[in-house]
Amino acid sequence: MTGSVVSFLSADAARALERLSALEAGEAGEADAAPLDRLRGIRSLVVALEADPAALRAVRDALDAGATWDEVADAAGLSPSAAKYRWAGDDDAIAIRQEASRRRKRDRPSSAPTDLPGLSVSEAAKRLGVTPQAIYQRVNRGLLRAATVELADGRSYKRVFPDEGPAPDEGPAPDEQ
Structure with missing residues (x-):
């Protein structure tokens, strides 16, 4: 099927498309493909298309x-x-x-760690019923203790400790409006 319709695709991408088409047509031995099989087929096609040089060729042809x-x-x-x-x-x-991007992705996870001490600025703001800007102001005035936590991979996070009271050596917190 795909040989004549999408001949510009790589063999891997064409095979992934054929496998997905076979699932749709029920050629995989089942009348209806299981939802997870469809999902795997879709993901395989996406991965194959991302690696396919056809897009780069099309871009170069378009620019030319x-x-x-x-x-x-x-x-x-x-x-x-x-x-x-x-x-x-x-x-x-x-x-x-591409290699530099892969290296960055390996070296620096894309999600924030969940095991950091204290609260994030937004978490502290929600807990105290104020805006994140108000948290920063309270930290700057010494009304809240905060610290920057730096991880081994170079990422850093501002953490707030609202249950500990004012920052050390600042004395008691004056009443706020």
Whole structure:
């Protein structure tokens, strides 16, 4: 099926598309594919398409035909800077950027750790019924203790300790409105 319709795809992407199509047609031995099998098929196709050089070829062809980066970005559903980051330059420059991105992702997790002491500024604000700006003001005035927690990978987080009272050596907190 995919050989003639999407001949520009790599063999891996074409196979992933064929497997997904087979699930849709019930050719996988079942009348209806299980929802998790469909999800796995969709994910396999997405991964194969992300790795497929067809997009880079299409971008280069479009640029050679006079398209602008804005037009390429619009067609790809990206911002112009994201499109340039992904596809600008020769194969070596692109490979270097991709490896640097993979290395950053390995070295720096994308989610904040959940085992930090104290509360985040937004958590403290919710608990005290004020805005995050009010928390920063209270910290600056010495009415709340806060500390910056730095992790081994270089990330740092401002943590607030509202149950501990004022910052050390600041004395009792004056009444606030």
